[in-house]
Amino acid sequence: MTRHRRQASFELLEMVGVVKENGYHGDGPESPLLPPVHTPLSYDYILVARSGEDSKKLKMQQEYINKLKEKNLKITKIVDQTLVFYGIQAPKEVFEKYRYLLKVSDACNWSEQQGTVPLSTRIRIVNFMLNHIALGNGDHLRELLKKNVFEAKFCLHERKCQEELSKKWARWTAIFQGQPxxxxxxxxxxxxxxxxxxxxxxxxxxxxxxxxxxxxxxxxxxxxxxxxxxxxxxxxxxxxxxxxxxxxxxxxxxxxxxxxxxxxxxxxxxxxxxxxxxxxxxxxxxxxxxxxxxxxxxxxxxxxxxxxxxxxxxxxxxxxxxxxxxxxxxxxxxxxxxxxxxxxxxxxxxxxxxxxxxxxxxxxxxxxxxxxxxxxxxxxxxxxxxxxxxxxxxxxxxxxxxxxxxxxxxxxxxxxxxxxxxxxxxxxxxxxxxxxxxxxxxxxxxxxxxxxxxxxxxxxxxxxxxxxxxxxxxxxxxxxxxxxxxxxxxxxxxxxxxxxxxxxxxxxxxxxETLERTCSQGCNKMEDKDINLGAELCDNCKIDDWLRNYxxxxxxxxxxxxxxxxxxxxxxxxxxxxxxxxxxxxxxxxxxxxxxxxxxxxxxxxxxxxxxxxxxxxxxxxxxxxxxxxxxxxxxxxxxxxxxDFIPRLVYRYQYGPCANGTITDVDCMAGYINNTLSVAYMDDQNIYKDFLHEQMVTHSGQNVSYCSYKDYRSNDDHSLTAQFWLIMAVRFAFIVLFEHVVVVCKFIAAWFVPSVPLAVKNQRLFDKLNRLKEELGASKV
Structure with a gap:
């Protein structure tokens, strides 16, 4: 088997799930920059378009794909009846550059410097590139989606991870369990x-x-x-x-x-x-x-x-x-x-x-x-x-x-x-x-x-x-x-x-249209290592998964x-x-x-x-x-x-109620409060007579009445506000000021008392920074 044929075989093996966690991507040792493969479909992003579009849209579509290829992005095109799928993979040089720039930046992520770039980071980088690549007329991917040049864009779900998350987290039976x-x-x-x-x-x-x-x-x-x-x-x-x-x-x-x-x-x-x-x-x-x-x-x-x-x-x-x-x-x-x-x-x-x-x-x-x-x-x-x-x-x-x-x-x-x-x-x-x-x-x-x-x-x-x-x-x-x-x-x-x-x-x-395609045991296990035998079958595996995500x-x-x-x-x-x-x-x-x-x-x-x-x-x-x-x-x-009514009740209890003088002990202190909150309107008042018709002053039992009560602190004679109203109003505002000042002080004390960063985190950051500086010093001496 030639070198290129052997490389293609490993790509196919990786695609169908045989080469998974070891991260092998061809000849030579494992690349430290490429993430472990979590799914049979190692594509960073998918673009979807409709086949049979007018020539103008097809031209813009092809121009955008060519722009992606100029950035050394690998494009896999699969046509499925009315849909055209473009699988996009970024070269490892992109992630090498990202990791190097991350190292010299204040936004450093030490874990990504020391190990592999996670798939989540790969997706984020490719998504950024897709959104910032523009056509000659200045259109970006967002405008192309609005013009229906492309119908959809998405990153693929990983079936293995989906199943794990569904099992541990995304299900109703886990409603009282913790979150991973x-x-x-x-x-x-x-x-x-x-x-x-x-x-x-x-x-x-x-x-x-x-x-x-x-x-x-x-x-x-x-x-x-x-x-x-x-x-x-x-x-x-x-x-x-x-x-x-x-x-x-x-x-x-x-x-x-x-x-x-x-x-x-x-x-x-x-x-x-x-x-x-x-x-x-x-x-x-x-x-x-x-x-x-x-x-x-x-x-x-x-x-x-x-x-x-x-x-x-x-x-x-x-x-x-x-x-x-x-x-x-x-x-x-x-x-x-x-x-x-x-x-x-x-x-x-x-x-x-x-x-x-x-x-x-x-x-x-x-x-x-x-x-x-x-x-x-x-x-x-x-x-x-x-x-x-x-x-x-x-x-x-x-x-x-x-x-x-x-x-x-x-x-x-x-x-x-x-x-x-x-x-x-x-x-x-x-x-x-x-x-x-x-x-x-x-x-x-x-x-x-x-x-x-x-x-x-x-x-x-x-x-x-x-x-x-x-x-x-x-x-x-x-x-x-x-x-x-x-x-x-x-x-x-x-x-x-x-x-x-x-x-x-x-x-x-x-x-x-539902496709009746399945990845057979032969594709999953790849007992026959010949690339020509499984390529078409694994294309079916890809399109099934892409359609599922679409x-x-x-x-x-x-x-x-x-x-x-x-x-x-x-x-x-x-x-x-x-x-x-x-x-x-x-x-x-x-x-x-x-x-x-x-x-x-x-x-x-x-x-x-x-x-x-x-x-x-x-x-x-x-x-x-x-x-x-x-x-x-x-x-x-x-x-x-x-x-x-908290304040009116408080004022009544200590100022107007039966316990106001402190001598009565056999009567509830709030007795008579309801009547105290009511004022009376008499029908012999011409203004009252204009507001209420005679037939309105008849009870449901047919009794005629010449007066009625309403909830307010007003004089029964001229309906002016009573001294009790102004006392209650003064106590209301005093309570509001007192309440808010007391609560605000409590809030400030609580905020001061609880440090926003735990001591363990502060100490961990100190050790991380110290180790990073020592490593940089050792690298510079070398």
């Missing part, structure tokens, strides 16, 4: 591995948050039956003013007995402690995450990795004559971007106000409808419908926000893809945050506080009354909004996230961004307004237990392999999480101080 993060990193790269490391850490630390939240809920559940507040509401005969115009009639306070019980489950003394706990929890979570990340990045030898240096190295590998892309900044562009972002946020806030109008209009329509049940519960039903409509708005605006963010980033002309990704992340998250939370901020801090009072209601266009808080308290409305949006969003996201890729893969399989769902540079965005938004729900919904951490924990396996199954089995990316952090998401932690302190302080 090192295996994920070897296969998908550091960026994906750090996402799953962060998600696992976040899920694990949700356990104490969920436990404390459940305890707060159970605390409210244990005492609400014996609470004098509940007893006073449920046994009250107080007649309340109509909640809307025309159809609404007066009603009894005890009609809200059930809602009052629900409200007390979330609005009790334990809520304050839980809000403080969650603010400190968010800080500890981030600080311990930094330690957790540092341990892994140190073990992976990427602690000192630098993204900018890595890009420069890849630029040189792709084109030795390249020039750096200079940093640029335009005050004009920045100003325009800021103006456009502001306009977009105004649009989003405007949509939130549209939801307010929807609830007001729906309340009126339900109140004037024929259904007695809907009429009596018009405010609650309108609030629920508003929450569902808000969820639909979120779904639509997510797509709009993405398009706008991309356009703004293109307009900025960022220096690199990493800078583009950071800019896109900040803009997209900001838009999504306002889309999700603008309506919640309105419910928390404005609902029921600007609607006026009997005889002086605030009306839209002089016709429709603004909506009021639920009779059991404003916190109930916020709880309803959060519960519906959070449950719907998580359920809908998981169904779409898993069902969408599964359906798309099935649809692609139906559209692609049928999977496409991924792009922002596929992982979508996963991060979903989880960071959930983190926002878990921390911001958690005082109104203590069960939010529990819902997040349950969701994340399934989310980890869902994402794993999707990445391993339903989607094409992501291009492995190197990194040593989760990027700008860390800063966003820190900002959310600060906002959570402010929001929860405001919720407790303004939205909940």
């Amino acid at each position: 993060i090192n295996d994920v990193r070897d296969y998908f790269g550091e960026k994906v591995a750090l996402y799953f490391l962060w998600l696992g850490w976040y899920t694990w630390l949700l356990v104490p948050a969920a436990v404390v939240g459940v305890i707060v809920f159970l605390y409210g559940l244990a005492f609400f039956n014996t609470s004098p507040l509940i007893k006073e509401v449920c046994e009250s005969k107080t007649i309340m003013c109509p909640l809307c115009d025309k159809r609404c009639r007066v009603w009894h306070l005890n009609d809200t007995c059930l809602y009052a019980k629900v409200s007390l489950l979330f609005d009790n003394e334990g809520t304050v402690i839980f809000a403080m706990f969650m603010a400190v929890w968010a800080t500890l979570f981030l600080e311990f995450w930094k330690r957790h990340r540092a341990s892994y990045t140190c073990a992976w030898k990427v602690f000192d990795w630098c993204e900018e240096e890595e890009d420069l190295i890849l630029d040189i590998v792709c084109d030795p004559e390249c020039k750096p892309r200079e940093h640029r900044h335009s005050y004009l562009r920045s100003t325009l971007v800021l103006i456009l972002v502001t306009l977009m946020l105004m649009l989003i806030v405007g949509l939130a106000q549209a939801l307010v109008l929807f609830r007001v209009f729906t309340t009126v329509q339900l109140a004037e409808g024929s259904s007695e049940f809907l009429s009596d519960n018009s405010s609650t039903v309108a609030m629920m419908l508003g929450a569902v409509l808000h969820f639909l708005t979120i779904t639509i605006m997510t797509k709009v926000n993405r398009i706008v963010s991309q356009k703004l980033c293109y307009f900025e002309e960022t220096q690199s893809f990493a800078a583009y990704e950071r800019s896109f992340t900040v803009k997209m998250f900001t838009f999504q945050f306002f889309t999700l939370f603008s309506s919640l901020f309105y419910v928390a801090f404005f609902l029921g506080r600007i609607n006026g009072h009997p005889g002086g209601y605030v009306r839209l266009s002089g016709k429709w009354r603004l909506e009021e808080c639920h009779p059991s308290g404003c916190l109930t409305d916020l709880f309803i909004q959060m519960a519906i949006i959070m449950v719907l969003k998580q359920t809908f996201s998981n169904v779409v996230e898993f069902g969408g890729p599964w359906f798309k893969r099935w649809l692609r399989q139906q559209r692609t 049928r999977l769902n496409d991924v792009n540079a922002f596929s992982l961004f979508d996963e991060f965005l979903e989880m960071v938004i959930q983190f926002s729900f878990t921390t911001i307004f958690v005082a109104a919904f203590p069960l939010a951490p529990l819902l997040a924990l349950i969701n994340n237990i399934f989310e980890i396996r869902l994402d794993a199954i999707k990445m391993v089995s339903l989607e094409r392999r992501m291009v492995p990316k190197k990194t040593n952090h989760i990027g700008v998401w860390t800063g966003l999480l820190e900002a959310i932690g600060v906002l959570a302190v402010i929001a929860n302080g405001l919720v407790i101080g303004i939205t909940s």
